[in-house]
Amino acid sequence: MNVEYINPFIASTINALSVMAAVNPVLGKPYLREDNTIRSDISGSIGIAGEVVGSVALNFPESLAMKITGNMLDDVVNEVNDYVRDTVGEIANMVAGGAKKTLLEKGFHLQIALPIVISGHNLNTMYPRDFPCVVVPFTIDGENFFLEIALDFPAK
Amino acid sequence: MKIIVIDDSMTTRRIIKNTLNQLGFEDIVEAENGLDALTKMDGIQLILTDWNMPEMDGLTFVKTVKSSVAYKNIPIIMITTEAGKDDIIEAIKSGVSNYIVKPFTKAILEEKVKAIISN
Numbered sequence: 001m002n003v004e005y006i007n008p009f010i011a012s013t014i015n016a017l018s019v020m021a022a023v024n025p026v027l028g029k030p031y032l033r034e035d036n037t038i039r040s041d042i043s044g045s046i047g048i049a050g051e052v053v054g055s056v057a058l059n060f061p062e063s064l065a066m067k068i069t070g071n072m073l074d075d076v077v078n079e080v081n082d083y084v085r086d087t088v089g090e091i092a093n094m095v096a097g098g099a100k101k102t103l104l105e106k107g108f109h110l111q112i113a114l115p116i117v118i119s120g121h122n123l124n125t126m127y128p129r130d131f132p133c134v135v136v137p138f139t140i141d142g143e144n145f146f147l148e149i150a151l152d153f154p155a156k
Numbered sequence: 157m158k159i160i161v162i163d164d165s166m167t168t169r170r171i172i173k174n175t176l177n178q179l180g181f182e183d184i185v186e187a188e189n190g191l192d193a194l195t196k197m198d199g200i201q202l203i204l205t206d207w208n209m210p211e212m213d214g215l216t217f218v219k220t221v222k223s224s225v226a227y228k229n230i231p232i233i234m235i236t237t238e239a240g241k242d243d244i245i246e247a248i249k250s251g252v253s254n255y256i257v258k259p260f261t262k263a264i265l266e267e268k269v270k271a272i273i274s275n
Contacts, residue, residue, distance in 0.1 A: 016258075019261060093165075
């Protein structure tokens with residue numbers, strides 16, 4: 001996958017979290033996912049259709065998802081409740097929406113679906129075998145979260 | 157002033173509601189989508205709505221409101237991730253008074269609400 005197509009999602013992730021939750025995500029080194037070792041507690045994913053097909057997911061540990069939610073609500077959040085799950089979905093929505101605008105400017109027309117959120121412990125996301133998935137690790141205050149971009153771009 | 161906040165995200169509704177409270181607005185109604193909102197329009201004087209929602213999306217809701225004799229003069233602020241130039245033009249043509257792209261700061265929300273109120 002061309003880095004030109006990955007960067008809008010990275011920029012959009014940093015923008016959404018810094019503006020809405022006043023946190024500073026530090027970007028790690030993106031890599032092509034080759035195994036199923038990534039685990040998370042709350043995953044928010046957005047399906048993408050149109051000229052670009054696939055999905056984008058944000059995978060958080062529950063402590064970080066609670067911190068982000070608390071910051072957004074100006075409140076203390078001590079449990080994974082409906083607000084926390086909703087927040088992860090809404091942030092995923094903003095990430096996809098922001099990237100959509102940038103990709104439109106590059107000539108890619110796409111539609112984004114409503115977010116789907118799954119919560120539990122040690123969740124593992126799976127993608128079709130032949131679908132490339134780029135993992136972008138981030139850190140906020142020493143805690144890791146992962147942006148997963150599994151998209152098929154047409155040749156331009 | 158009675159205000160309705162329409163968004164399928166409960167977190168976003170609460171952020172908007174908190175900001176409106178801080179501006180001194182206390183009479184705030186919440187709705188999860190356009191269809192839900194149409195049942196709660198009695199006495200509403202300002203609408204803040206998302207675009208992408210289940211049941212009835214924000215743009216369909218805006219067009220429905222603007223075709224209603226009773227509600228067509230209520231100002232509408234759209235708050236959405238749809239940030240394309242064509243999207244904004246379509247929303248404005250449909251009757252949206254002001255437009256906020258997510259992610260948004262409380263300062264932007266305050267500014268847009270105050271602008272609507274002053275008009």
